[in-house]
Amino acid sequence: MTLSVASPVSGRVVPLTEVPDPVFAQAMVGPGVAVEPDRTAADVLSPVDGTVVTLHPHAFVVATADGAAVLVHLGIDTVKRKGEGFTLHVVKGEAVRAGQPVVTWDPAEVEAAGYAPICPVIALDASPEALSEAGADSVAAGEALFSWTR
Numbered sequence: 001m002t003l004s005v006a007s008p009v010s011g012r013v014v015p016l017t018e019v020p021d022p023v024f025a026q027a028m029v030g031p032g033v034a035v036e037p038d039r040t041a042a043d044v045l046s047p048v049d050g051t052v053v054t055l056h057p058h059a060f061v062v063a064t065a066d067g068a069a070v071l072v073h074l075g076i077d078t079v080k081r082k083g084e085g086f087t088l089h090v091v092k093g094e095a096v097r098a099g100q101p102v103v104t105w106d107p108a109e110v111e112a113a114g115y116a117p118i119c120p121v122i123a124l125d126a127s128p129e130a131l132s133e134a135g136a137d138s139v140a141a142g143e144a145l146f147s148w149t150r
Helices: 107-112
Strands: 002-006 011-014 032-037 042-045 050-056 059-063 069-073 101-105 119-124 131-133 144-149
Touching: 032 131, 032 144, 050 069, 059 101, 101 107, 119 144
Parallel strands: none
Antiparallel strands: 002 144, 011 032, 032 119, 042 101, 050 059, 059 069, 069 119, 131 144
16 A cells, blocks of 8 residues: 655755755654755645644644654754744544645744744654655645555
8 A cells, every 4th residue: 555645834845965954864763855945935735634642833743544744844943943933734643635734934033033944754663665756856745745555
């Protein structure tokens, strides 16, 4: 079975190795792809159909019915903002569809506050070989970012 994982934000597709955080850059959390977001306020979309199993203003995890879990992290060290600049649209435990708004944020504002707004999108508990990138240099929110063979 192959799961298509959609980009939660619009922007430039970059490898995880370019994320300025070793936990993501070295794929310690799991393999994935990062998106350098457009610098406009926007909704962050669910990458897959599933249930919101973890929810913070700066990060969330959506798990599919068969247990595939995708982490979306909005910026690096943005946990230090304690939710400032993020507006949640769902609650933990809520069922969501791919493309449904989960959070609204402004990457330009995050950057102005001194944080890197890059967005790692991680396939939790996946092997690197299980992922294949869509291959585009840039992506619109809701478009395929990578496929996950399970």
